[in-house]
Amino acid sequence: MTEPLDPPGRKKALLRTPPPLSPPVPRSRAAMRFSVMAARGEFCLQQCRQCDTIIYPFRDACPSCLSADLVWEAVAPTGTLIALTTIRISPDGYFSNHMPWRAGCVRLDNGPSMMVHVHGDVLVDQHVRLIARTDKAGNGVIMALPEQDTPNMMDDPQLRELTCSPKFRRVLITDGTSRIGQAVARSVLGAGASLVMLGVPSRPGAGTVDADLAAREDVQLVPLEVTDQTSVAEAAASIGAKVDILVNTAIHIRPGDVSSRGNSIADRDEMDVHYFGLLNLARSFAPILRSRGADEPRSAVAWVNLLSAFALGNWSPMGGSAASFAAAHSAVQGLRNAMQGSGVKVMSAFFGPTDDEWYAHLQPPKIGPDLIARKIVGGLEQGLEQVAIGAIAEDIVERWREDPDLLPRELGRS
Amino acid sequence: MTSQARRSHGYDGVAVCAPVTVPYARYSNESAHWWIARAIRMALDESGLEPGRVDGLCVSSFTLGVDSAVGLTQHLGLTLNWLDHIPMGGASSVVALRRAARAVQAGDAEIIVCVAGDTNQVHSFRRTAEYFSRFSQDAAYPYGAGGPNACFALLTDHYMRHFGVQREDFAHVCVAQRANAGRNPLALFRKPMTVDEYMRSRMISDPICLLDCVMPCAGAEAFIVTTPEIARTMGKAFARLLATQEHHNAFPEDPIQYRAGWARDPRRFWDTAGVTPDQVDLVQTYDDYPVISLMQVEDLGFCDKGEAGAFLRERNLTVDGEFPHNTSGGQLSGGQAGAGGGYLGTVEALRQLNGTADGRQVKDARIAVVSGFGMINYDRGVCSGAVVLAGEGA
Known part of the structure; x- marks a missing residue:
């Protein structure tokens, strides 16, 4: 049975923060394809299109018929743990710092054997559930979990290396005054966060924090205007070292396509919040999060960025803001690469039209703040790098994966 | 075509001689080129x-860096x-041995030096493990970076539970x-070991x-x-x-390794050799972990599958025993000099057959079997092989 985590005490001021070490990095191109799917939480393996053999490890040709026609398919993530070891000595620095480490050999129910990370509650010869996630190097790996949930199973130290659970962690929500920001705050507190820092923007039109939330001892209000580099730098100087999870909820959406607005005021505002705001945050907070990637027992683990799903394909009714989110989407990719090696995951949270005034001119379905918060916290707990929130975002992301050129054409006719 | 017709040709006209070992060092600042050059020079x-x-x-x-055998020809001035x-x-x-023997037999070459050697610098082991193979990089090393220890731990775990083998059985071998x-001045570990020490x-x-x-070194x-003619001019014994x-890649269908290529046709191997396992005077198995030695003893036909633990436990495996096994101390006590570990058994067998294994000579050693196993490309050793060697007295 997994030992429940102890709430970490206050860090001693003289304790050194160990620099993060990355697990092994080099991978084949085929393995990187697996990492992409693992980052979304999908358990996919290669399958031969000619003879249907399920293949592992990742190959460029089928070991049954030599066909090079391989496709990635979702595979039933179940198998039997046929051998188990506890590694106590490793030549690798990252693993040396995390000894002992359980690894095993799982025979898939409908496929090959695979070496996997093994959850502490799994015993040899047991039937297991497998998950694919990215590790602290950002590479896809497989872990065997107990077939049924066990008490405190998310607290398993090896599983916690793959996930970003808010439990006992401190979360900064960049716009803590919006409905979404406050829903995320309530949600991470519900998931065990020990402190929530709510950014309070100073730009005109920003909201206020609900009294019940503002009054909580585990909630702290922080002046934070993402569009103001000085404000962001000051916030980082004051609270940056205790941010384990940063959720960028700063959103400024106005209707209109790229040709219908009379001037660029709204376009600039959107760019200011979504793109330049993100850059300001990245400049001030990313280096601090990076340096705290191995600051156990409470390390920096994740950066979550809300992005309109229309960042992936421009849709005229929201075409102006879509362009600013496309810029932000690109910046998030850059941020993910910049965080490489630190263990801090960068999650893109794609959302569809929300049930607020700026989408009032659109037909349903629309999503509320609670769903957004739930999806974000679920993604953190699972250690995902990408979530799609709501039916429209899911639909857009799926079409985009199928053909990124087809998506904007389809959107243009809808 | 019958299996008789497919039997491989014999090895008439082939002599194997001049076994040499460059004394191992735990760490070395010299290059693999340096170690290989010294071995060739010693053999000459x-x-x-x-x-x-x-x-x-x-x-x-493994540690020639960007060089291959080609680079060595120029580096060492060999035409x-x-x-x-x-x-x-x-x-x-x-x-x-297989490649060189056929080349000599066919007249493509007359005097072939076969050499294996590696250096061991402080980071050599980690680098070799991290960049060992694509499968290892993608699907083994990232899982705890245990390297070969972890892969062998898994198959040892499976083998022990499946065949009821105990750690005491491994202790007996070690x-x-x-x-x-203790009788080999070239071995890195010579201090006597007890079963109790192993268990603890x-x-x-x-x-x-x-x-x-094994200790990387x-x-x-x-x-x-x-050819036997040239070997005779050296005035030394040969085998x-x-x-x-x-x-290579035998039994890919096994979900985890418990046997290797030797098990494919041991009878044909012994028929070709013209001897039976009980006529063998000494056995050199590849011993990077004891479980692999047990598998070789089974798969080569000395006993049935799963019974090597009991088979070996009942026998004295030392130089003076009835089943002399890894008579130099093997890699477990001698050290693993990279690819040199794949040569250690053959070089030792040649010494024994030549009667030059000073201080640890197996009495009347005439027939030796040497077995090789290598390349944990992912979850198992992919390459396996074996030879039966006969001394001049055979």
Whole structure:
């Protein structure tokens, strides 16, 4: 049975923060394809299109018929743990710092054997559930979990290396005054966060924090205007070292396509919040999060960025803001690469039209703040790098994966 | 076509001689080139040949950096008619013997130096493990970076539970090898070991303990393959090849390794050799972990599958025993000099057959079997092979 985590005490001021070490990095191109799917939480393996053999490890040709026609398919993530070891000595620095480490050999129910990370509650010869996630190097790996949930199973130290659970962690929500920001705050507190820092923007039109939330001892209000580099730098100087999870909820959406607005005021505002705001945050907070990637027992683990799903394909009714989110989407990719090696995951949270005034001119379905918060916290707990929130975002992301050129054409006719 | 018709040709006209070992060092600042050069030089000194007489070279090494056997020809000033590079780790000497023997037999080359050697610098082991193979990089090393220890821990765990083998059975193998090493001045570990010490040895990757693991080190081993006529001019004893086998990626359908290529057709191997397992005077298995030695004893037909633990436990495995096994101390007590570990058994068998294994000579050693195993490309050893060697007295 997994030992429940102890709430970490206050860090001693003289304790050194160990620099993060990355697990092994080099991978084949085929393995990187697996990492992409693992980052979304999908358990996919290669399958031969000619003879249907399920293949592992990742190959460029089928070991049954030599066909090079391989496709990635979702595979039933179940198998039997046929051998188990506890590694106590490793030549690798990252693993040396995390000894002992359980690894095993799982025979898939409908496929090959695979070496996997093994959850502490799994015993040899047991039937297991497998998950694919990215590790602290950002590479896809497989872990065997107990077939049924066990008490405190998310607290398993090896599983916690793959996930970003808010439990006992401190979360900064960049716009803590919006409905979404406050829903995320309530949600991470519900998931065990020990402190929530709510950014309070100073730009005109920003909201206020609900009294019940503002009054909580585990909630702290922080002046934070993402569009103001000085404000962001000051916030980082004051609270940056205790941010384990940063959720960028700063959103400024106005209707209109790229040709219908009379001037660029709204376009600039959107760019200011979504793109330049993100850059300001990245400049001030990313280096601090990076340096705290191995600051156990409470390390920096994740950066979550809300992005309109229309960042992936421009849709005229929201075409102006879509362009600013496309810029932000690109910046998030850059941020993910910049965080490489630190263990801090960068999650893109794609959302569809929300049930607020700026989408009032659109037909349903629309999503509320609670769903957004739930999806974000679920993604953190699972250690995902990408979530799609709501039916429209899911639909857009799926079409985009199928053909990124087809998506904007389809959107243009809808 | 009958299996008789497919039987491979014999090895008439082939002599194996001049076994040499460059004394191992735990760490070395020298390059693999340096270690390999010394081994070749030693083999030439041993045989009284000038470097210009060598017309063939067969090399195995993990630490030549950007060089292959090709680079070595120029580096070492060897002008050759025949060159081979065998990147097969623990199976290297068996495969080198097969290749070189056919080249000599066919007249493609006359004097082939077969050499394996590696350096061991402080980061060599980690680098070799991290960049070992694409499968290892993608699907093994990222899972705890245990390297070969972790892979062997898994198959040892499975083997022990499946066949009811105990750690005491491994201890018996390790303790006997240490006793043999005590009589080999070249072995890195010569202090006697007890079963109790083995049982108390700390875990590295359960159930693999420290004394199950080989010590990575620097070193080199070599021998010469030539014709009996040329071998005789050296005035030294030489050995003949009675049979060989080589397998790669055998039994890919096994969900985890509990056997390797040797198990494919042991009867044919012994028929070709013209001897039976009980006529063998000494056995050199590839011993990077004791479980693999047990598998070889089974798969080569000394006993049935799953019974090697009991078979070996009932026998004295030391130089003076009824089943002399890894008479130099093997890699477990001698150290693993990279690809040199794949040569150690053959070089030791040649010494025994030549009657030059000072201080640890197996009495009346005439027939030896050497088995090789190597390349944990992902979850198992891919290459396996074996040879039966006969001394001049056979």
